[in-house]
Amino acid sequence: MTxxxxxxxxAARMVDVGEKDVVRRTAVAAGFVGMSPxxxxxxxxxxxxxxxxxxxxxxxxxxxxxxxxELIPLCHGLDLTSVDVEFEVGExxxxxxxxxxxxxxxxxxxxxxTAVGVAALTVxxxxxxxxxxxxxxxxxxxxxxxxSAPS
Amino acid sequence: MTxxxxxxxxAARMVDVGEKDVVRRTAVAAGFVGMSPxxxxxxxxxxxxxxxxxxxxxxxxxxxxxxxxELIPLCHGLDLTSVDVEFEVGExxxxxxxxxxxxxxxxxxxxxxTAVGVAALTVxxxxxxxxxxxxxxxxxxxxxxxxSAPS
Amino acid sequence: MTxxxxxxxxAARMVDVGEKDVVRRTAVAAGFVGMSPxxxxxxxxxxxxxxxxxxxxxxxxxxxxxxxxELIPLCHGLDLTSVDVEFEVGExxxxxxxxxxxxxxxxxxxxxxTAVGVAALTVxxxxxxxxxxxxxxxxxxxxxxxxSAPS
Amino acid sequence: MTxxxxxxxxAARMVDVGEKDVVRRTAVAAGFVGMSPxxxxxxxxxxxxxxxxxxxxxxxxxxxxxxxxELIPLCHGLDLTSVDVEFEVGExxxxxxxxxxxxxxxxxxxxxxTAVGVAALTVxxxxxxxxxxxxxxxxxxxxxxxxSAPS
Amino acid sequence: MTxxxxxxxxAARMVDVGEKDVVRRTAVAAGFVGMSPxxxxxxxxxxxxxxxxxxxxxxxxxxxxxxxxELIPLCHGLDLTSVDVEFEVGExxxxxxxxxxxxxxxxxxxxxxTAVGVAALTVxxxxxxxxxxxxxxxxxxxxxxxxSAPS
Amino acid sequence: MTxxxxxxxxAARMVDVGEKDVVRRTAVAAGFVGMSPxxxxxxxxxxxxxxxxxxxxxxxxxxxxxxxxELIPLCHGLDLTSVDVEFEVGExxxxxxxxxxxxxxxxxxxxxxTAVGVAALTVxxxxxxxxxxxxxxxxxxxxxxxxSAPS
Numbered sequence: 013m014t015x016x017x018x019x020x021x022x023a024a025r026m027v028d029v030g031e032k033d034v035v036r037r038t039a040v041a042a043g044f045v046g047m048s049p050x051x052x053x054x055x056x057x058x059x060x061x062x063x064x065x066x067x068x069x070x071x072x073x074x075x076x077x078x079x080x081x082e083l084i085p086l087c088h089g090l091d092l093t094s095v096d097v098e099f100e101v102g103e104x105x106x107x108x109x110x111x112x113x114x115x116x117x118x119x120x121x122x123x124x125x126t127a128v129g130v131a132a133l134t135v136x137x138x139x140x141x142x143x144x145x146x147x148x149x150x151x152x153x154x155x156x157x158x159x160s161a162p163s
Numbered sequence: 164m165t166x167x168x169x170x171x172x173x174a175a176r177m178v179d180v181g182e183k184d185v186v187r188r189t190a191v192a193a194g195f196v197g198m199s200p201x202x203x204x205x206x207x208x209x210x211x212x213x214x215x216x217x218x219x220x221x222x223x224x225x226x227x228x229x230x231x232x233e234l235i236p237l238c239h240g241l242d243l244t245s246v247d248v249e250f251e252v253g254e255x256x257x258x259x260x261x262x263x264x265x266x267x268x269x270x271x272x273x274x275x276x277t278a279v280g281v282a283a284l285t286v287x288x289x290x291x292x293x294x295x296x297x298x299x300x301x302x303x304x305x306x307x308x309x310x311s312a313p314s
Numbered sequence: 315m316t317x318x319x320x321x322x323x324x325a326a327r328m329v330d331v332g333e334k335d336v337v338r339r340t341a342v343a344a345g346f347v348g349m350s351p352x353x354x355x356x357x358x359x360x361x362x363x364x365x366x367x368x369x370x371x372x373x374x375x376x377x378x379x380x381x382x383x384e385l386i387p388l389c390h391g392l393d394l395t396s397v398d399v400e401f402e403v404g405e406x407x408x409x410x411x412x413x414x415x416x417x418x419x420x421x422x423x424x425x426x427x428t429a430v431g432v433a434a435l436t437v438x439x440x441x442x443x444x445x446x447x448x449x450x451x452x453x454x455x456x457x458x459x460x461x462s463a464p465s
Numbered sequence: 466m467t468x469x470x471x472x473x474x475x476a477a478r479m480v481d482v483g484e485k486d487v488v489r490r491t492a493v494a495a496g497f498v499g500m501s502p503x504x505x506x507x508x509x510x511x512x513x514x515x516x517x518x519x520x521x522x523x524x525x526x527x528x529x530x531x532x533x534x535e536l537i538p539l540c541h542g543l544d545l546t547s548v549d550v551e552f553e554v555g556e557x558x559x560x561x562x563x564x565x566x567x568x569x570x571x572x573x574x575x576x577x578x579t580a581v582g583v584a585a586l587t588v589x590x591x592x593x594x595x596x597x598x599x600x601x602x603x604x605x606x607x608x609x610x611x612x613s614a615p616s
Numbered sequence: 617m618t619x620x621x622x623x624x625x626x627a628a629r630m631v632d633v634g635e636k637d638v639v640r641r642t643a644v645a646a647g648f649v650g651m652s653p654x655x656x657x658x659x660x661x662x663x664x665x666x667x668x669x670x671x672x673x674x675x676x677x678x679x680x681x682x683x684x685x686e687l688i689p690l691c692h693g694l695d696l697t698s699v700d701v702e703f704e705v706g707e708x709x710x711x712x713x714x715x716x717x718x719x720x721x722x723x724x725x726x727x728x729x730t731a732v733g734v735a736a737l738t739v740x741x742x743x744x745x746x747x748x749x750x751x752x753x754x755x756x757x758x759x760x761x762x763x764s765a766p767s
Numbered sequence: 768m769t770x771x772x773x774x775x776x777x778a779a780r781m782v783d784v785g786e787k788d789v790v791r792r793t794a795v796a797a798g799f800v801g802m803s804p805x806x807x808x809x810x811x812x813x814x815x816x817x818x819x820x821x822x823x824x825x826x827x828x829x830x831x832x833x834x835x836x837e838l839i840p841l842c843h844g845l846d847l848t849s850v851d852v853e854f855e856v857g858e859x860x861x862x863x864x865x866x867x868x869x870x871x872x873x874x875x876x877x878x879x880x881t882a883v884g885v886a887a888l889t890v891x892x893x894x895x896x897x898x899x900x901x902x903x904x905x906x907x908x909x910x911x912x913x914x915s916a917p918s
């Protein structure tokens with residue numbers, strides 16, 4: 013067992029995906045921003061009616077997914093066909109789920125995870141004036157699928 | 164109590180920091196990537212001797228800190244004077260601590276948090292071939308200070 | 315009378331602003347997207363209640379203002395202290411006004427104009443499925459001010 | 466009739482183009498920068514002989530077309546095969562026409578429109594020292610075509 | 617004989633590659649940073665054991681290759697499938713070799729050359745505190761190949 | 768003697784410049800693209816009259832200088848006040864000189880060197896259809912100055 017991004021001499025490298033088939037691929041990632049119930053209350057009352065806090069975080073997540081190869085040094089550029097970012101406001105948290113799709117040679121999990129991470133940081137940024145104790149938690153891959161044949 | 168990034172009509176906005184003093188500011192953020200002890204073992208044996216996994220994640224974190232205003236929609240550009248990213252490899256995790264410093268009108272916590280988030284995503288990317296169950300956890304502000312007088 | 319960006323030999327250049335004072339500067343720019351009354355109706359009914367079309371365009375405009383020196387070849391990077399983008403939905407148009415503020419050596423009009431331009435392109439992008447005849451018009455500087463003394 | 470970028474709940478989204486065919490697509494967009502005849506005269510006399518004002522704006526337009534998915538939040542990355550930006554200097558204006566071509570799943574009109582918009586902003590930037598009354602007008606799609614079969 | 621990036625009127629343009637086949641393409645470029653034997657000695661003793669100077673330069677080179685169309689105005693975006701950057705520490709120099717691979721319509725030599733150039737600049741940056749006389753030399757294309765048939 | 772970008776444990780780091788004075792700083796860098804006399808001849812005849820090859824390279828160099836902290840991992844963002852890129856067409860080469868100026872806490876040599884490097888790569892790109900044997904040579908710092916007192 014070995015790390016795909018480390019070669020025999022221990023040096024970091026970008027994996028060559030040139031021999032892989034172009035197939036449709038999907039990845040779903042999730043995570044959440046933990047916050048006080050008071051912050052959630054304010055968010056529901058002042059920010060959610062118009063939707064701007066969550067839409068701003070959604071746009072940040074979608075734009076970050078497109079920037080993944082610029083942020084994660086050894087990621088390939090991907091032909092993303094869609095990115096969705098959804099929120100679920102709980103009692104003491106804002107849950108975030110991102111779905112990324114591509115027709116390409118390699119998986120899109122880093123795009124979905126990056127969308128969740130940057131959407132979470134944006135929620136944090138927009139709520140930090142009222143809550144100093146927020147944390148970003150549970151960022152993980154939920155599902156990863158690909159079509160069996162080249163499209 | 165109100166959100167600084169939402170104006171009276173509920174619209175998202177960038178806060179005007181023009182009246183604030185330029186002072187030296189520091190923020191420390193932390194978080195970790197949870198992984199199996201086997202992955203940690205491989206990381207110690209194959210990747211840590213040469214340091215490339217963690218150095219790649221460090222570079223990604225530093226570069227992401229510099230990109231914060233490009234990633235977080237309502238963040239200001241800051242005059243960053245330094246960014247440090249450090250790792251602590253535990254039994255079932257890689258801990259990440261980032262320190263950002265600036266001489267500017269507004270705090271640098273988003274830069275430190277973004278460095279942690281992107282360093283964590285990079286560790287995830289480099290280990291994902293051997294561990295499908297990693298999670299990114301506990302991203303939070305640890306400390307935020309500023310000098311009392313303009314420098 | 316001469317072009318500041320063209321030197322004596324006719325070559326393009328970036329003006330040296332090193333001798334100018336750092337003062338607070340503001341610029342306001344405006345423009346509009348002309349569209350059919352039917353599109354305006356749909357926008358009011360389906361997209362405005364939640365605000366996502368206009369908030370997405372607002373975020374795009376703010377982020378573009380921060381990218382101005384990356385887009386306009388001979389523009390200086392500026393220490394932007396705030397950017398605001400506002401919309402006014404008329405009978406056959408969406409009006410856009412952007413205000414940019416900076417404490418720097420040179421004016422912020424290009425930042426305000428770029429915010430208007432990219433917000434307009436984003437409105438166009440989000441409405442183009444229902445209206446093939448939109449035009450972007452009247453992008454201009456409305457006001458430009460600076461404080462008389464260094465701040 | 467509905468907005469493709471707004472889902473059933475009113476949230477902004479990136480349209481999934483994964484099922485569309487990869488075909489050759491072309492879009493032509495146009496617009497102009499209105500300016501005083503005196504500015505046009507200076508442009509002809511001092512800047513046009515060497516071509517630097519217009520070539521700088523051309524380069525800015527081409528580079529902006531490549532940045533479209535970074536600027537327009539819900540645009541897909543496209544496999545651009547060419548971008549051309551042309552100018553026509555009139556009596557009281559500089560006309561701009563941009564042609565973008567791609568082999569991809571979705572149209573290239575936003576790339577052509579973005580090239581025109583940023584080329585216009587660059588002309589504005591380079592002439593603003595001599596003309597305070599310029600406006601950017603008439604940015605619109607002129608033509609959009611695609612091949613009928615996948616290439 | 618003529619320049620592909622200059623049209624009949626002498627204007628700069630991006631070549632239309634839409635009619636070219638998508639085939640696998642490889643380019644290898646090289647260059648070196650000349651430095652004093654003392655700097656090489658320090659590099660071997662203090663920086664090479666852990667590998668951070670060269671790994672930082674490697675990461676910078678890989679990331680720059682992905683940014684080539686953003687840096688070189690008339691370059692097309694390419695579907696890069698891998699980028700490798702390798703170093704050879706000589707007596708008075710650090711040699712750099714970069715290999716770029718893509719499945720696309722046009723060659724990848726600019727990506728390989730850009731990787732070498734930015735890796736060299738990064739080595740320079742990291743060693744400049746101890747050596748004021750370094751030079752970057754011999755950046756050139758070493759090899760360029762493509763498969764004969766579409767993949 | 769030690770590397771400023773490597774800490775005591777051998778890890779890469781961004782130097783903290785927070786204690787340094789903001790003074791006016793200038794750096795001049797140079798380099799050249801070696802090419803065949805035939806290519807120089809074509810460049811003079813077909814491309815130089817209108818200036819587009821060299822202006823395109825100049826614009827690429829200026830824009831790259833502004834991107835230096837994005838390209839060179841441990842570079843600070845600088846408050847650039849001007850960047851100039853000049854060319855001298857010789858018998859078998861195009862010489863490039865870049866001058867960068869800033870009012871900041873740290874030197875601007877990486878900005879000047881990056882401008883030269885990317886301008887050279889752009890000349891290479893625009894001439895590569897007619898000359899397969901070009902090399903980029905002699906990229907070095909020519910001069911670096913700073914004012915003695917804070918401005």
